[in-house]
Amino acid sequence: MYRFFHRVRFLFQFHKSIPFMKDFFTTNEVKLITKILFAVLIIGYIALPFDLIPDFIMLFGIMDDATIAILLLQLMVKIAPQSLKEKHNLYQ
Structure with missing residues (x-):
C-alpha cells in the first residue's frame, strides 16, 4: 500500500524529475x-498508438500512461549511479 501512495506522490512531483532525466542521459x-x-x-511508448487501456476510456486511459511513465522513471532512478541520486536527492 505504501508503494501505491509513493507512486501517486511521485506523479505529482514529476516536473522535478526533468533535471534528473537530463543528467541521466548526459552523464x-x-x-x-x-x-x-x-x-x-520512452519514445516508443509515446510514439506508438497502442495503449494498455485506450485513452478514450476517460480516467483509466490516462492512468495507464502515467503508470508506465512512473515505472520507467523509477527504474531509471534505481539503476542511476549513486552520485546522480545524491545530486537530485533521490533515494529508494
Missing part, C-alpha cells in the same frame, strides 16, 4: 546502451 557514468534502451522505451 558518462551510465552506459550508452542503457541510455539508448531507455530512450527507445
Whole structure:
C-alpha cells in the first residue's frame, strides 16, 4: 500500500524529475546502451498508438500512461549511479 501512495506522490512531483532525466542521459557514468534502451522505451511508448487501456476510456486511459511513465522513471532512478541520486536527492 505504501508503494501505491509513493507512486501517486511521485506523479505529482514529476516536473522535478526533468533535471534528473537530463543528467541521466548526459552523464558518462551510465552506459550508452542503457541510455539508448531507455530512450527507445520512452519514445516508443509515446510514439506508438497502442495503449494498455485506450485513452478514450476517460480516467483509466490516462492512468495507464502515467503508470508506465512512473515505472520507467523509477527504474531509471534505481539503476542511476549513486552520485546522480545524491545530486537530485533521490533515494529508494
